[in-house]
Amino acid sequence: MWKFWVILSGLFLILESITTGFLVFWFSIGSVFAMIVSFFTDNIIIQTTTFLIASTILIFTTRKFVNVFLKHDKPNNVNSFVGKTGKVTVDINPLENEGQVKIGSEIWSAISEDDEKIEKGTEIIVTKISGVKAVVRPK
16 A cells, blocks of 8 residues: 555645645655555555644644745835836826836836826836836825
8 A cells, every 4th residue: 555655645746846835745745654654554544544634734834834935925026116216207197098107227117096197207106016017106
């Protein structure tokens, strides 16, 4: 029966490499624990219980540890523009869905936070990034 657990562990590792989360890996480790138990007993219920208990314990005890390394709320390059000031280079016109701003040395497509027209040359503050557009308001 140990061969089954080795194959299952390998399948979980392959599945983990395909997914973006970090969850299936613990099922692979749970399979290794079940494989070790299979050397001592042929009882499939004990082996399966070992697999389920080990996987569950690993998932819940390592969640906080893993989240430290996989934080999704880290600021990235795009979010670093929020709060910065810039200037309108092309009138922001919500009716025509056009407008550009210069923030630092970069040019961004922009929309107004309040759907108001903002004239060229106006200083703005970036309130958020929505897709590929900077959402801005006058300074």
